[in-house]
Amino acid sequence: MKPKTLYAEPHRRFNPLTREWILVSPHRTQRPWSGQLETAQASPSLAYDPECYLCPGNQRAGGARNPDYGSTFVFINDFAALKPEVQPARLDESGRGLLLSESEAGICKVVCFSPRHDLTLARMTVAEIAAVVDLWANEFAAIASLPYINYVQIFENRGEIMGCSNPHPHGQIWANQTLPDEPRKEQESQQAYARQHGACLLCDYLQLETQATSRMVAENAHFAALVPFWAVWPFEILLISKAHAPNLVSLDPAMREGLADILKQITTRYDNLFDVPFPYSMGFHQAPTDDEAHPEWHLHAHFYPPLLRSATIRKFMVGYEMLASPQRDVTPEAAAAILKNLSATHYADRKPR
Ligand code: H2U
Numbered sequence: 001m002k003p004k005t006l007y008a009e010p011h012r013r014f015n016p017l018t019r020e021w022i023l024v025s026p027h028r029t030q031r032p033w034s035g036q037l038e039t040a041q042a043s044p045s046l047a048y049d050p051e052c053y054l055c056p057g058n059q060r061a062g063g064a065r066n067p068d069y070g071s072t073f074v075f076i077n078d079f080a081a082l083k084p085e086v087q088p089a090r091l092d093e094s095g096r097g098l099l100l101s102e103s104e105a106g107i108c109k110v111v112c113f114s115p116r117h118d119l120t121l122a123r124m125t126v127a128e129i130a131a132v133v134d135l136w137a138n139e140f141a142a143i144a145s146l147p148y149i150n151y152v153q154i155f156e157n158r159g160e161i162m163g164c165s166n167p168h169p170h171g172q173i174w175a176n177q178t179l180p181d182e183p184r185k186e187q188e189s190q191q192a193y194a195r196q197h198g199a200c201l202l203c204d205y206l207q208l209e210t211q212a213t214s215r216m217v218a219e220n221a222h223f224a225a226l227v228p229f230w231a232v233w234p235f236e237i238l239l240i241s242k243a244h245a246p247n248l249v250s251l252d253p254a255m256r257e258g259l260a261d262i263l264k265q266i267t268t269r270y271d272n273l274f275d276v277p278f279p280y281s282m283g284f285h286q287a288p289t290d291d292e293a294h295p296e297w298h299l300h301a302h303f304y305p306p307l308l309r310s311a312t313i314r315k316f317m318v319g320y321e322m323l324a325s326p327q328r329d330v331t332p333e334a335a336a337a338i339l340k341n342l343s344a345t346h347y348a349d350r351k352p353r
């Protein structure tokens with residue numbers, strides 16, 4: 001069957017990175033909606049908020065005071081989910097793995113992207129974002145060198161709808177002893193693909209998408225942003241490094257600037273989709289830091305935004321998604337076309353008509 005016919009009907013798509021299937025139901029957005037509406041979040045108007053625990057010079061909830069920082073700032077999370085010092089232990093209470101637990105050591109940090117309370121990545125300059133990329137790379141290297149750390153997760157939650165506690169531009173780094181499930185699935189898939197085809201999964205995939213162009217959203221010399229063939233979230237984006245690099249540390253200055261540029265392009269288009277600061281969870285997937293060689297690993301980032309039809313109508317991952325399989329309502333190709341055709345100029349910078 002031709003893709004055109006297959007993709008117009010309910011069908012399944014395979015995610016080769018996780019080796020999981022998703023259900024695509026192209027016509028489902030036509031159904032009426034009388035469900036929950038979110039309130040669209042407005043941009044903060046203050047460049048400095050005396051009540052904000054991330055603004056320069058302010059006191060944090062944990063009691064510490066932020067320095068008067070002028071660019072980026074990183075600190076150990078005052079309410080860290082993971083801690084460096086834990087007593088190593090493993091317990092199998094039933095002897096059959098039914099009540100199994102293990103100690104887990106790790107470290108959690110908070111990264112402020114800018115001293116300006118009212119900015120977001122989309123509203124920062126490429127040079128300012130490049131400073132964040134440098135900080136991510138330096139933190140990755142420093143945390144990776146800790147002997148008890150085998151995996152470093154850099155991420156950002158944006159918007160109240162994603163559980164972000166503060167509009168001040170910031171992200172987090174959680175790093176730990178064991179490889180968590182999502183990167184573990186991707187690692188096993190990349191290893192299996194490399195064994196079977198003698199090539200890199202994401203290098204091959206990127207080549208296909210560069211030829212097809214129907215899912216490409218934005219590109220520069222060093223990075224490509226696309227709605228992956230197997231996207232689950234309506235406006236999900238996969239950001240892929242054009243070079244076969246295992247992590248941020250291995251990017252040269254030009255590549256880092258390319259990353260900063262594409263991050264601005266993605267977040268600007270996202271904000272322009274519904275003319276609101278667009279909520280999402282994003283994060284980088286990089287090779288584990290376990291002192292093994294990881295030739296199979298290809299640096300990439302996932303953007304998972306929750307919105308579906310407007311600033312106030314979100315996609316719920318409930319019911320069938322919780323119990324059976326993730327499902328999406330618009331095709332990835334339709335979502336990519338919408339995102340690609342949005343202005344590359346942020347709505348706040350557009351002249352009033
Ligand atoms: P989110 O907004 O993405 O939840 O991140 C904020 C993090 O900042 C959160 O993990 C930490 C919280 O524990 N935090 C501090 O470390 N110090 C504070 O004073 C408040 C919040």
Ligand code: ZN
Pocket residue numbers: 048049052053054055056116117168
């Ligand atoms: Zn602030």
